[in-house]
Amino acid sequence: MTKIFAHRGFSAQYPENTMKAFEEAEKAKADGIEIDIQMTKDGEVVIIHDEKVDRTTNGSGYVQELSYKDIRSLNAGHRFKHIGKETIPTLIELFDWMQDNTITCNIEMKNNKIPYKGMEEKTIELIRKYGFENRIIFSSFNHYSLVLSYRIAPEIETAPLLSDGIYQPWIYANAICAKGFHPNYKRIDQEIIKSSEEKNIKVRAYTVNNLKTMKALMNQGISAIITDEPILAREVLTQQS
Ligand code: G3P
Ligand code: MG
Numbered sequence: 001m002t003k004i005f006a007h008r009g010f011s012a013q014y015p016e017n018t019m020k021a022f023e024e025a026e027k028a029k030a031d032g033i034e035i036d037i038q039m040t041k042d043g044e045v046v047i048i049h050d051e052k053v054d055r056t057t058n059g060s061g062y063v064q065e066l067s068y069k070d071i072r073s074l075n076a077g078h079r080f081k082h083i084g085k086e087t088i089p090t091l092i093e094l095f096d097w098m099q100d101n102t103i104t105c106n107i108e109m110k111n112n113k114i115p116y117k118g119m120e121e122k123t124i125e126l127i128r129k130y131g132f133e134n135r136i137i138f139s140s141f142n143h144y145s146l147v148l149s150y151r152i153a154p155e156i157e158t159a160p161l162l163s164d165g166i167y168q169p170w171i172y173a174n175a176i177c178a179k180g181f182h183p184n185y186k187r188i189d190q191e192i193i194k195s196s197e198e199k200n201i202k203v204r205a206y207t208v209n210n211l212k213t214m215k216a217l218m219n220q221g222i223s224a225i226i227t228d229e230p231i232l233a234r235e236v237l238t239q240q241s
Helices: 019-027 068-072 091-096 119-130 143-152 168-174 191-197 213-219 232-239
Strands: 003-009 033-038 045-047 104-109 136-140 159-160 180-183 203-206 224-227
Touching: 003 019, 003 104, 003 232, 019 033, 019 213, 033 119, 045 091, 045 119, 068 224, 091 104, 091 119, 104 119, 104 143, 119 143, 136 143, 143 159, 159 168, 168 180, 168 191, 191 203, 213 224, 213 232, 224 232
Parallel strands: 003 033, 003 224, 033 104, 104 136, 136 159, 159 180, 180 203, 203 224
Antiparallel strands: 033 045
């Protein structure tokens, strides 16, 4: 059965990449959450999509030039009138919360624009500390980073993000020791899904918010969809089963 990953948490209704969005995704019965990580000046792994804090918070500047204390003072929920203050979560905060549930976490390492030194090591150290090796999937547009992660921790699944269509992506995934790949849904078809899933290479497409596309991909036997709309996706899945 297709798994549902809430993209940046339940980001259609709550501020993206905040604990509120993750909690609501879990309440919406998502199987997993997709999160984006960056690193502060003092080496804290924090959950935020952009390299800069400007779009999603009331602050400004690059994450890598701010200390964790600076980051902590920002409000990541200020654009949502019905939400109180939401801080940018640390990976530790997320993992503490994950101890009380069974949700899977797709950690997207946002190191394709800024190659944060030591991000893979630090993240893996935390995953091992919490014993979450089987609950994490690493993804990234930086495929070198995924190979490095695999070398450090082969027990943690990796999956390259693919924004463009590539020929026989299941072969590429296999070549970089990945157990799956995460394509833009516009770049795949039934044949790619079938060939990949038959070879046990999981396809998790992003970002699928449209009802018709959800139905089609689920019918084609895709492993997972990554969506801003986990409630809608659960409804579609329930109707189809
Ligand atoms: O992981 C899927 C998706 O999140 C990749 O793009 O920009 O939303 O992080 P983006
Ligand atoms: Mg992402």
